Amino acid sequence: MEIYKKSIVELSRLLQKKELSSLELTKYFLDRIKSFDSKLNSFISINEETSLEQAKLADKLLSNNSESLLTGIPIAHKDLFSTKGILTTCASKMLENYYPPFDATVVNKLAKVGMVNIGKTNMDEFAMGSSNETSYFGPVKNPWDLETVPGGSSGGSASAVAARLSPVATGTDTGGSIRQPASFCGLTGLKPTYGTVSRYGMIAYASSLDQGGPIGQSAEDCALLFDEMKGYDNNDPTSNSKFKKEKIKLDLKKQDAKNITIGIPKEYFSSKLDVKILNVLNEAIEIFKKMGFNIKEVSLPDHEYTIPAYYILASAEASSNLSRYDGIKFGHRCDKPKSLEDLYLRTRKEGFGKEVKKRIMIGSYALSSGYYDEYYMRALKIRRIIRDNFLSTFENVDFLFAPTCPSTAFKIGEKSSDAVAMYLSDIYTTPVNLAGLPAVSIPVGFSNNMPVGMQIIGNDFSEGNILRISHLFQQETNWHKQTPKEFDCE
Numbered sequence: 001m002e003i004y005k006k007s008i009v010e011l012s013r014l015l016q017k018k019e020l021s022s023l024e025l026t027k028y029f030l031d032r033i034k035s036f037d038s039k040l041n042s043f044i045s046i047n048e049e050t051s052l053e054q055a056k057l058a059d060k061l062l063s064n065n066s067e068s069l070l071t072g073i074p075i076a077h078k079d080l081f082s083t084k085g086i087l088t089t090c091a092s093k094m095l096e097n098y099y100p101p102f103d104a105t106v107v108n109k110l111a112k113v114g115m116v117n118i119g120k121t122n123m124d125e126f127a128m129g130s131s132n133e134t135s136y137f138g139p140v141k142n143p144w145d146l147e148t149v150p151g152g153s154s155g156g157s158a159s160a161v162a163a164r165l166s167p168v169a170t171g172t173d174t175g176g177s178i179r180q181p182a183s184f185c186g187l188t189g190l191k192p193t194y195g196t197v198s199r200y201g202m203i204a205y206a207s208s209l210d211q212g213g214p215i216g217q218s219a220e221d222c223a224l225l226f227d228e229m230k231g232y233d234n235n236d237p238t239s240n241s242k243f244k245k246e247k248i249k250l251d252l253k254k255q256d257a258k259n260i261t262i263g264i265p266k267e268y269f270s271s272k273l274d275v276k277i278l279n280v281l282n283e284a285i286e287i288f289k290k291m292g293f294n295i296k297e298v299s300l301p302d303h304e305y306t307i308p309a310y311y312i313l314a315s316a317e318a319s320s321n322l323s324r325y326d327g328i329k330f331g332h333r334c335d336k337p338k339s340l341e342d343l344y345l346r347t348r349k350e351g352f353g354k355e356v357k358k359r360i361m362i363g364s365y366a367l368s369s370g371y372y373d374e375y376y377m378r379a380l381k382i383r384r385i386i387r388d389n390f391l392s393t394f395e396n397v398d399f400l401f402a403p404t405c406p407s408t409a410f411k412i413g414e415k416s417s418d419a420v421a422m423y424l425s426d427i428y429t430t431p432v433n434l435a436g437l438p439a440v441s442i443p444v445g446f447s448n449n450m451p452v453g454m455q456i457i458g459n460d461f462s463e464g465n466i467l468r469i470s471h472l473f474q475q476e477t478n479w480h481k482q483t484p485k486e487f488d489c490e
Helices: 008-016 023-039 046-061 103-111 153-163 181-183 219-229 252-258 275-290 301-323 340-351 353-367 372-393 419-427 430-435 462-474
Strands: 043-046 074-078 117-123 168-172 189-191 212-216 262-267 293-299 399-403 437-447 450-458
Touching: 008 023, 008 219, 023 043, 023 046, 023 117, 023 153, 043 103, 046 117, 046 340, 074 103, 074 153, 103 117, 103 275, 103 419, 153 181, 153 212, 153 219, 168 219, 181 189, 181 437, 189 219, 189 462, 212 219, 219 437, 252 462, 275 293, 275 399, 275 430, 275 450, 275 462, 301 353, 301 430, 353 372, 353 419, 353 437, 372 430, 399 419, 399 462, 437 462, 450 462
Parallel strands: 074 117, 074 168, 262 293, 262 399
Antiparallel strands: 043 117, 168 212, 189 212, 189 437, 399 450, 437 450
């Protein structure tokens, strides 16, 4: 039956028709994890006992004709979403034994509609990374080429979905951490408008940038998951109630395309972009043209300032957020501290990895009294300019196309010693986070046998529209249906 290839809608039909139970489906994916994840390291923990109990409850909901298409569907959660009584590590030694006393809002919402949590996925430590190599539990591998990275920081989620170890997964996106792994692994990944998905129970990296979202095979799968993830939350002071609460309908038709104009930022499609990737993107744009969309060149000036601004702001917030890990209340604590100062120093030295320490140092420096105005305040001004550039552009176009990444997935270890090269992996994704806008990465082809993703960027709260455009494209193409050969088997 090749269950592993089926979309959420297809799996839901089987469940609704009683041709398959949630318990059977859950066991099926748990078996795939046992068979294949030793090659990938995409999971940190497997919740077999808990997931089987959740599957039994889902079957009860299904017997009562549950209306949700997500009821009984297995899901993997990125290991920074708090899960009550289930190990939540943020891929760090600092939290290697942390069992939260509560569920994150996202986890709770998806559990309420009957989704089954099959495990917690690997990630870059505290979501700081672009390759999933900074994890305390070891690097994750890309199913398309086991010698390459899956992208970060939600690399475990992307790797698991790409290898069909889970139908869908949650991720978070601070500077591209959903979209980049989606691009590297041939998936669809949605970074929502800031404030549309609750951050309550989502362990913080940079609070003004972090946003949870779905990673799935298709825009349709992401729309179904996002519908249940979104919503105002009193527990999250950054939660926004302005967006529309109704379900997303993927009802865009070709005849509607003639009324939609898509902007192509010349700064993003310059000679600096790899020629092979540029060719793949141009082929995808031609498909959109044939469907009737209007294509227009636009300019997004100040693009070159996004990386320095992002890493100053994100690191500054990280230095503040991670100050709570001091060995006092929870998390790792050093053995036999000689003093309070010794406790702080050794606990943080032992508990944090190299990349996390680096960003804490950068952030602390940027926030120091002598450099606050020179670095942090200037970065805030650039952030405002970048958002204004986007908003002014949206006065003339409805959406923007952009590369997701400047390259396809690179070799494990290739950029580990070159921080600048690693940080530049995020050059096309960080502007969206600085601006707080929604964007989706969709697979649009291959270069050197590795997936290539393209971003569709929209104005505030336009998730439904960018997913509609993505869905229309995916009805015309089959890039999203491709499965890595090594994992294309029962």
